[in-house]
Amino acid sequence: MSTSTLVTLPDQSTAKIPKVNFLNQENGLLSWILTLDHKRIAILYLITTVFFFMIGGAAAAVIRLELLTPAGDLVAADTYNKLFSIHGIIMVFFFLVPIAPAVLGNFLIPLMIGARDVALPRVNLLSWYLFVIGGCFELYMIIFGGVDTGWTFTTPLSTHYVNTHVVGAAMGIFIAGFSSILTGINFIVTIHKMRAPGMTWFRLPLFIWSFYATSIIFVLATPVIAIAMVLIVLERVVGIGVFDPARGGDPILFQHLFWFYSHPAVYVMILPGMGVISEVVSTFSRKRVFGYTAVAFSSVAIAVFSFFVWAHHMFIMGISNYSALVFSLMTMLVAVPSAIKVFNWSATMYKGSIHFDTPMIYTLGFLGLFTIGGLTGVFLATLGMDIHLTETYFIVAHFHYVMVGGMVSALMAGIHFWWPKITGRMYPESLGRLAAIILFIGFNLTFFPQFILGYLGMPRRYWSYPPEFQVLNVFSSAGATILAIGYLLPFLYLPWSITYGEIAGSNPWKATGLEWQTQSPPLMENFPEIPIMDHEAYDYDWLERHQQEVASV
């Protein structure tokens, strides 16, 4: 049995946004840029990451426009190289990695565990400033000529053979990396030490488990790319270094250091999304997440496995056959915890009373797209297949299915789901559903043809291609236009709803998390009194009893 919507809103003629909340408790620009409140810092992060998303998106738009025709006719070849490098660097380091932890995590972790703030509020604010400083380095790099190494900074190309702003880009990543480290430390400490009375580890929402796993990756992996970037900068400035094959160095060593971070970082770009999906699936199916413990530990398992698979990016780069074999097997193992999650979410929906509100539509989109993205990852883990498919559009399609199809869908689900909590108002539901469906169609039209292109042998990172690939490329570019509409719609109606949306009340979705049991938008210190957790996570019977009690009082 399913109904179309779950929303219950308070009577609009009498409902009011709470007079005092974190948005209006203090006023003026200074109260925002010097704030220690985790919710305000989350909003600062939201504004900055969306800004970077627009830069990265604009670069992607020009790339798709160039690839409309086989000839390289819109931009010059080296401009094209700069475009995809900027797209990659900005989207990976300044959008996908920070947005979910720093926006959703910052806003929700203290609310969900019943704390007044994160454990280290000043460190939290510092992390935002480091992020902004790192971002300024990237803006400087873009404005003064860009960088054309790709986001992977492959040596010795990046250290000896290009004359673009590698140093600026690397320094930006180095500094922004510290913002990730500080966020990771903050979340781990918060989750360990700040939980409300009664909030045991196995009563935590699965969102928290996902972000805990993400933070482990931040803490252990990010320092390694920091040192790799330092070595790149030194090698360019001093002219000698451990990556320079002409002077006895080893370029493969850079690949190891880079992917030791960047493969776990790929899971930073999906684990938080999985946390969002757990919350949304449960709320809109009105059921406890099936196999809570398995889903919780699969998050940690993904974080742990992420440290043992990095060399699968290097199968054709001259690592030994034996290590390739081991890394291939380890990579396939990652499919196990991922599959546990997908099967458990499906089982959660089974016999649930499913409601097709916007967050749920994004979530269903996520399940399909992430499954395709994940399974093609298993193809790529297979050594023989990888040698055929690596550095082709198959790879491009694979990781966009996971990162854009998966992560951005989950992010959209999360932003719509918690929008009433963040702003106190509802977004327009029908437009939301429309945008979710457009995003799904546009995404598939953009990236599915790229699987075929890659299989047929079209290499990535080229500005022109043989004419027989044009039909599929036209499909892809057309899809990108539809995808862009899917992104633009929320950019328009979400800001609109801040002023004109319907008043949401504290719990429009009848969800069970602690964050829904306080007013929307919450107070500066989240709760008038620290709540006591006396029930399991996703306990809808408890919620019903609780609401009746509140009503009878």
Add this chain to the structure above:
Amino acid sequence: MSETASTTHGVLAGAQHEHPPYQRHHFSSVAQQFDASNFAMWLFLLTEIMFFGGLFTSYLIMRNWYYPAFVAGSHQLSIFLGTTMTAVLIISSFTMAMAVWCAETGRKRDLILSLSLTLLLGVVFLCLKGFEWHGEWVEYHVPGLRFSVENFVNPASDPQVFKEYHDKPLATDMAENVGQYFFLYFVMTGMHALHMIIGVSVLTFMILRARAGDYTSGHVTFVENFGLYWHFVDIVWIFLFPLLYLISRHS
């Protein structure tokens, strides 16, 4: 929910609980605050291990490939200076541990003394390190900027080292790889020195705060966490010293 409880930070915190002034508003007890900051410091040190870990990995690979070059490079370093610096750092760790103890037991005068001694020893270490780097600059051992293979293709050109170790001349390509040794030497000791400079700056700030009596009224978190940091930087040097100075010294 209740809008009546909506007050600003200070009022809410002050009105509801009795607690010492150094307790931040979002913690429910001083013990929780101490636990949280202490745990955060340990996590930060974990990230530092990963940071230096990348360098140690590079070092081990290069040392395995170019062992003779690493031996020749290492013989250029002064074992006397290295040992002195190690001793200075270990003593500074002792004075830092004393500082933590003084803060915990509320001895303000002794705390200032211990912190000042730690600061002094840190500065002495940095001066010795700077002196040593200057020596390498003079000897043409700075890769990329001022480097010559002369001492390695013709060891007799450096009579002092030659007298002691009788190094055999290296082939030109292996001698070039001494550059790899010195590159890693400068990056590793440079990163370590950067941590020392940060430590010395924080120490200066701490001495000023200690004079105002900030750490001897029960709030020792900062001193304790800085102590962890200082010992960590010390331990990094304990690894750097044998790896860089003591390669094949037994000839």
